[in-house]
Amino acid sequence: MSEATERLEKYRSMRDFSVTAEPAGAETAPPRADGAPRFVVQRHRARRLHYDVRLEVRGVLVSWAVPKGPSLDPARKQLAVHVEDHPIEYFDFEGVIPKGEYGGGDVVVWDWGTWRLTKGDDAGAAIESGELHFDLTGEKLRGHFMLIRRDRDQSGKEQWLLFHKKDEFAQEGWDPEDHPRSVKTGRTNDEVAAAPTALWRSDRPASEASVALVEAAPPSWEAPASDELAALDDLKTAGTWVFQGRELRLTNLDKVLFPARNGGAPVTKRDLIRYHALVAPSMLPYLYDRPINSHRYPDGVDRPGFWHKEVPGHAPEWLRQWHNDEADPGETECYAVVDSPPALVWMANFGAL
Numbered sequence: 548m549s550e551a552t553e554r555l556e557k558y559r560s561m562r563d564f565s566v567t568a569e570p571a572g573a574e575t576a577p578p579r580a581d582g583a584p585r586f587v588v589q590r591h592r593a594r595r596l597h598y599d600v601r602l603e604v605r606g607v608l609v610s611w612a613v614p615k616g617p618s619l620d621p622a623r624k625q626l627a628v629h630v631e632d633h634p635i636e637y638f639d640f641e642g643v644i645p646k647g648e649y650g651g652g653d654v655v656v657w658d659w660g661t662w663r664l665t666k667g668d669d670a671g672a673a674i675e676s677g678e679l680h681f682d683l684t685g686e687k688l689r690g691h692f693m694l695i696r697r698d699r700d701q702s703g704k705e706q707w708l709l710f711h712k713k714d715e716f717a718q719e720g721w722d723p724e725d726h727p728r729s730v731k732t733g734r735t736n737d738e739v740a741a742a743p744t745a746l747w748r749s750d751r752p753a754s755e756a757s758v759a760l761v762e763a764a765p766p767s768w769e770a771p772a773s774d775e776l777a778a779l780d781d782l783k784t785a786g787t788w789v790f791q792g793r794e795l796r797l798t799n800l801d802k803v804l805f806p807a808r809n810g811g812a813p814v815t816k817r818d819l820i821r822y823h824a825l826v827a828p829s830m831l832p833y834l835y836d837r838p839i840n841s842h843r844y845p846d847g848v849d850r851p852g853f854w855h856k857e858v859p860g861h862a863p864e865w866l867r868q869w870h871n872d873e874a875d876p877g878e879t880e881c882y883a884v885v886d887s888p889p890a891l892v893w894m895a896n897f898g899a900l
């Protein structure tokens with residue numbers, strides 16, 4: 548068993564690798580230009596916000612969880628709980644750890660760079676001894692730092708102090724929370740949580756734990772054909788319009804919804820329907836996957852409108868609906884989902900402006 552593998556025993560013991568018995572993590576650090584060991588600080592919103600300070604030592608990431616984060620201010624001596632070594636594959640992980648898994652939450656790469664021991668020449672021995680003097684060359688963190696072991700908590704975890712020494716990089720009052728963005732992508736934890744590009748499956752071996760998430764491209768939609776538009780123009784004030792395979796029962800087609808302005812022609816319901824059919828390919832990417840509330844003006848914009856949430860009973864069967872299973876009594880239960888040009892036309896006929 549290699550030393551790095553041995554050191555990751557703790558990491559593995561806290562996670563379920565039942566999927567496969569492959570050893571998780573290995574001393575296969577990605578190549579780097581200058582040969583200096585790397586460090587990373589990840590801002591991790593799990594049950595509690597903390598910063599994970601990780602130093603590359605002999606093929607693993609030796610790690611401390613720092614609730615208040617590292618600072619350039621020598622006066623800020625921060626609690627740093629020594630936690631289990633992490634596999635090197637975690638070095639540049641940014642994304643989401645599923646809820647319910649160990650460390651569930653979101654992670655950004657808050658800082659990274661290289662580090663160098665400034666006292667002694669054996670990082671492993673210095674950590675064993677509980678006193679680490681080192682320099683960081685990161686994008687946010689620079690200069691001379693110290694990690695000193697102080698105590699153990701009830702669970703046996705080692706409590707250390709992390710602080711910056713006075714040097715030319717020291718900055719009074721420097722607060723990590725004032726610099727929240729990722730050095731990898733420029734994103735905040737909120738932005739990563741809202742649209743993660745990777746998932747860390749801590750129940751898998753490290754080499755397979757990072758799962759890329761690629762957002763599926765939205766579908767695309769067709770504009771109306773010229774004969775379809777001609778058929779719309781040929782309808783009397785009401786009738787059935789066959790549009791992209793759907794039968795739409797249209798009413799009050801010559802009703803003016805927007806009165807004439809600046810010498811122009813008024814906009815009738817027929818005009819509005821034609822317009823919705825034409826802009827559907829551009830609008831649907833924003834609508835197709837979300838339930839909507841419609842703001843209806845059945846008698847035109849000169850008369851008061853009203854919000855209409857519940858899908859009416861006369862809606863066509865093909866209109867997609869979303870049911871709110873958590874609706875309280877009296878609350879709207881079924882919302883329309885406008886996911887096709889005919890659905891958008893149906894909303895126009897319904898007076899949804």
Ligand code: MN
Nearest residue numbers: 591599612650
């Ligand atoms: Mn963490």
